[in-house]
Amino acid sequence: MDLRIFTEPQQGATYDTLLTVAKATEDLGFDAFFRSDHYLRMGAVDGLPGPTDAWITLAGLARETKRIRLGTLMTAGTFRLPGVLAIQVAQVDQMSGGRVELGLGAGWFEQEHKAYGIPFPKEKFARLEEQLEIVTGLWATKTGETFDFHGTYYDLTDSPALPKPAQDKVPVLIGGHGATRTPRLAARYADEFNMPFASIEDSERQFGRVRAAAEAAGRRADDLVYSNALVVCVGGDDQEVARRAAAIGREVDELKANGLAGSPAEVVDKIGRYAEIGARRIYLQVLDLHDLDHLELISSQVQSQLS
Secondary structure, three states, X not given: OEEEEEEOHHHOOOHHHHHHHHHHHHHOOOOEEEEOOOOOOOOOOOOOOOOOOHHHHHHHHHHHOOXXXXXXXXXXXXXXXXXXXXXXXXHHHHHHOOOEEEEEEOOOOHHHHHHHOOOOOOOHHHHHHXXXXXXXXXXXXXXXOOEEEEOOOOEEEEEOOXXXXXXXXXXXXXXXXXXXXXXXXXXXXXXXXXXXXXXXXXXXXXXXXXXXXXXHXXXXXXXXXXXXXXXXXXXXXXXXXXXXXXXXXXOHHHHHHHOEEEOXXXXXXXXXXXXXXXXXXXXXXXXXXXXXXXXXXXXXXXXXXXX
8 A cells, every 4th residue: 555645735835845745755755745736725724825836846846856756636627738738747757757647637626717817617527538638649659750639629730749758658647526427537548546535435436437447448447546535634642633633623533534533553444444445545635734743653653554
């Protein structure tokens, strides 16, 4: 079971804070550092000092880290044109020496689009499908050949399909709760399917749909990695758990029901139950980015038991 650190910088974080967390992620033996792709805070936080851009952040971290994987859960398809996104991700992959992964979703948070003047089209899912075909098609085009795409929303003619990523294939993550279209897209384009903030039962049901869609598309179901993203709140005793829950504005019982919370033993047990239904990777949503002792505790008393 891989454990990855997943951050939500729109809630309030500087690049320096993210760099500190990313370096701790690497030093403590976690597999990867991921971040959300949002430009506006959510809920009752001030979001200060303001948003950071996901791919600019990852470009910086690519040069400041050596081992960990770097990526997004999820890049919003509404933010960037697919040709531009393919260039950005390929460049960051080169900068990292081949450690980048692309989570790509349709985009959903209408208010952040209004706040920063970003168009919020109605047909987001159909656009996402074209974006996936374009981004993966550009990367797969052999050097010296050109790429063309003529769709409903995007039109590319004689693209040199450059630059290329450092990796032969940048892993693509697709996720979500949709019962039909999401599994179909994952089956066609994804190297990993991620189920965000879902129960064991709902995850098992959705993993089953994706596995069936993969087989229907002519792939082996096990060609995909199946993963979950879950909020994390671990403490050495009840008081520490309660303190960490209060720091992120959550209740302990709610966190235990909907995430990974409690003692290291409790969290290891619940992760084991996700593993039983096929999850091979967990993205730990860390909401207090200044509590590095939390990461150390997870590394020494949770991750150590899983490996």
